[in-house]
Amino acid sequence: MVRLPLTSEEVERGERLGALLRRAKGARSMLEVALNAGVSPETLRKIETGRIATPAFPTIAALANVLGLSLDMVWAEINQLEGALR
Template identity: 80%
Template sequence: MVRLPLTPDEVRRGERLGALLRRARGNRSMLEVALDAGVSPETLRKIESGRVATPAFPTVAGIAAVLGLSLDEIWREVNEPWEEARPAGRPDGAALVASS
């Protein structure tokens, strides 16, 4: 099966998802979160770095559960228009996830 190239919007959503998961992971190790979620550390690394912009739903659901994120919250934040998703003065969008 041939995969079509990702659209610019898909790439941006993948980057936002990765940033959101990195922030939500906080000081927990990538290995710990990945194993708890039932995914490989390499898969989590690729998602967090944006290299896998469209991960499978069960993968996202597993990681979200381990990090205490709701899928609704992830969907809303990853799909917001780009300018609205980035708080003023924060080019990295760091305020998207409240610290626990």
């Protein structure tokens, strides 16, 4: 299956998601958060740095749960600039 290139909006959302996760993680280690969420530390690192701009929903849900974030809050945060443009 060929993966389509990401749009600039998808890349920006991925960067906002990564920034949100880094802020929510605080002083906790990447290893601790990743293992508690059931993802690899490498996957979490890639999401935090925007290299995985569109992670799977279960991955986002697991990370949000471990970090104490509601999915509504995550959605609002990563789409904040789009809403301002509409």
